[in-house]
Amino acid sequence: MNRIRIALIGYGNVGKAFAEMLLRKKDYLRETFDTEAVITAICTRRLGGCLQPEGIDTKALTDDMFDRSLDALAIIGSGEYDVMAELTPIDIMTGQPATDHIRKALSLEKHVITANKGPVAWHYRELRDLAKEKGVSFCHEATVMDGVPVYNLAKENLMGCRVTALEGILNATTNFILSEMEKGVSFEDAIQEGRRQGFVEADPGMDIDGWDASAKLTALMNVLMDVQITPMDIRRTGIGEVTPEDIEAAKRQGKRIKLLCRGWIEDGKPVGVVEPALVEEGSLALTMEGTASYVTIYTDLMGGVTVIEHPFEPEIDHTAYGVLSDLLRILTDHSRSVQ
Amino acid sequence: MNRIRIALIGYGNVGKAFAEMLLRKKDYLRETFDTEAVITAICTRRLGGCLQPEGIDTKALTDDMFDRSLDALAIIGSGEYDVMAELTPIDIMTGQPATDHIRKALSLEKHVITANKGPVAWHYRELRDLAKEKGVSFCHEATVMDGVPVYNLAKENLMGCRVTALEGILNATTNFILSEMEKGVSFEDAIQEGRRQGFVEADPGMDIDGWDASAKLTALMNVLMDVQITPMDIRRTGIGEVTPEDIEAAKRQGKRIKLLCRGWIEDGKPVGVVEPALVEEGSLALTMEGTASYVTIYTDLMGGVTVIEHPFEPEIDHTAYGVLSDLLRILTDHSRSVQ
Numbered sequence A, B: 001m002n003r004i005r006i007a008l009i010g011y012g013n014v015g016k017a018f019a020e021m022l023l024r025k026k027d028y029l030r031e032t033f034d035t036e037a038v039i040t041a042i043c044t045r046r047l048g049g050c051l052q053p054e055g056i057d058t059k060a061l062t063d064d065m066f067d068r069s070l071d072a073l074a075i076i077g078s079g080e081y082d083v084m085a086e087l088t089p090i091d092i093m094t095g096q097p098a099t100d101h102i103r104k105a106l107s108l109e110k111h112v113i114t115a116n117k118g119p120v121a122w123h124y125r126e127l128r129d130l131a132k133e134k135g136v137s138f139c140h141e142a143t144v145m146d147g148v149p150v151y152n153l154a155k156e157n158l159m160g161c162r163v164t165a166l167e168g169i170l171n172a173t174t175n176f177i178l179s180e181m182e183k184g185v186s187f188e189d190a191i192q193e194g195r196r197q198g199f200v201e202a203d204p205g206m207d208i209d210g211w212d213a214s215a216k217l218t219a220l221m222n223v224l225m226d227v228q229i230t231p232m233d234i235r236r237t238g239i240g241e242v243t244p245e246d247i248e249a250a251k252r253q254g255k256r257i258k259l260l261c262r263g264w265i266e267d268g269k270p271v272g273v274v275e276p277a278l279v280e281e282g283s284l285a286l287t288m289e290g291t292a293s294y295v296t297i298y299t300d301l302m303g304g305v306t307v308i309e310h311p312f313e314p315e316i317d318h319t320a321y322g323v324l325s326d327l328l329r330i331l332t333d334h335s336r337s338v339q
Helices: A013-024 A026-033 A072-078 A098-107 A118-134 A150-157 A172-182 A187-197 A211-224 A244-252 A318-333 B013-024 B026-033 B072-078 B098-107 B118-134 B150-157 B172-182 B187-197 B211-224 B244-252 B318-333
Strands: A002-009 A035-044 A048-051 A083-086 A111-114 A163-169 A256-266 A269-279 A293-299 A303-309 B002-009 B035-044 B048-051 B083-086 B111-114 B163-169 B256-266 B269-279 B293-299 B303-309
Touching: A002 A013, A002 A072, A002 A318, A013 A026, A013 A035, A013 A318, A026 A035, A026 A318, A035 A072, A048 A072, A072 A098, A083 A098, A083 A318, A098 A111, A098 A118, A111 A118, A111 A318, A118 A211, A150 A211, A150 A293, A150 A303, A150 B150, A163 A211, A172 A187, A172 A244, A172 A256, A211 A256, A211 A269, A244 A256, B002 B013, B002 B072, B002 B318, B013 B026, B013 B035, B013 B318, B026 B035, B026 B318, B035 B072, B048 B072, B072 B098, B083 B098, B083 B318, B098 B111, B098 B118, B111 B118, B111 B318, B118 B211, B150 B211, B150 B293, B150 B303, B163 B211, B172 B187, B172 B244, B172 B256, B211 B256, B211 B269, B244 B256
Parallel strands: A002 A035, A002 A083, A083 A111, B002 B035, B002 B083, B083 B111
Antiparallel strands: A035 A048, A163 A256, A163 A293, A256 A269, A293 A303, A303 B303, B035 B048, B163 B256, B163 B293, B256 B269, B293 B303
16 A cells, blocks of 8 residues: 655644545545555644654644744755645735745645635746646645636646636635625624624625735636736735615625635736626526525537535634545556555 | 547438537647547438448538438447437437437447436436446536536536435526417417527427426436436326416416426435426426526535526537537547557
């Protein structure tokens, strides 16, 4: 049996759910890939690093197993893994330190999975080219719409198609807030409820101001339309100015207000827009409730193709599945190059 | 440069659009796969076969280039191709003669692409296993939702997920008829309009009676849920009994009538249902206009994921793209085994 060693840089909800998923799909991995997946390193900002080349029993993990002097770059530099999963919180304004983590792992010829969209929004082309040069994979399916395979759908399953435009709702927090406000819930109470359900961050400012959606649109455009933009290039308006009166007025016309993301090419240049938009009765965007999201990919050979992520279910971690799906892809593509 | 030789069994709208697409994407094929795709055989029921191992100039094809004595099995038996594309009209009740065509080509160790759903609905497991035994590909992406990658999405991009249920609108003709009836157009006039636009068949009986949708649901369940059913196993009700009054009554409640397809496992057994159903305001099914279709794939690790095919655009042949996408997949997976 083969063995694939994984380093988790960041160990919050996604990292923990991913570790559980690995245990749950142990038999599947053995039967399908003749492989055992072991976590050999875990790193958190608060506790430092835990490095056990023979494999960490994540169920028995305790704080005293961490070494404060082992930071992320030290763990990554150790090379005691085949795949580095970058799961740290995003800094949307810089894509750091995640980009440095990824650069280092790729330069050591390690496969990389990132659930952090910053590096894809800020440095996609450089990281893609570095991975190619080193003969390893750079996977980022979980960065947009969690585990919904939007990148792979377009890159592999719409092969030969040229992507001409993108449209979607990409931020769950704002869509949830707008959905709640339609029910008469206040902006603040909607945020509280989202926090209670676990998907709204302590500081949702980046969501509300449209930065998260802009980073996702940027990532999608960089990868699928082969352009080179940053979140700063998106024409961005958040939902902070949307009032209950606006929402009521829309409702009376059978419409809804949604934070729409759109990208296209105009006069040879990429244009990206994130803004609250009135969506019409009968439109797909109108049906997106709560934490649902979607993207429509417009192409030359197939017209528009849409994928939808349905509202989160409490017992399923969609982002952790995105990380797992990238791992399965690496196993499929490189099954001979792991231990 | 490599050369991949294609035999087209059936040469109607899809075959012709596919041949045009190959010419249009000639540079892409050369740049991406270092490959030239040539059509070496074309077979039609009316004219017989045209076999030119050096490659057929499809733009200059005339009736006198066909040999009436060369039928489909003779063309397939010639072995003068690497990929056989089965594009004959479907016989939903038997899956023949398409299944025999595919069996013969696979047994000669040729890759097969089918746009004909009959063989997938009736004999999927046998054909899949035969292809595996012979080390070739059996591709059928165009059989459901045309070129929308529903099979590949579930098999490759939702890897590791168990598919627990399926739901969708899979038949464009009936969805178009129902949409037209909502506008006050009669059943008969809607059929005429669909024929004029080119997507409704001369005899749409198989669509109206729900057989086409049943065959597609069967194909999806066989492939994605690894069951072994036939279209006869589907609980099937067509739209023949739906009256303008039913549609009006639904409309008054903000609802619509749609031919819904649903499949799931109950007490360990596969259950498939195709029937006209009242869909509610705010539901995804409600937004499916005209020739649009969708499928939602329910899984253990990702909840529901939906893909949508948007209404046909006159200048795009979605089915032909499905055939092309299968060809690109074969080139990706077997690039060393073609000439």
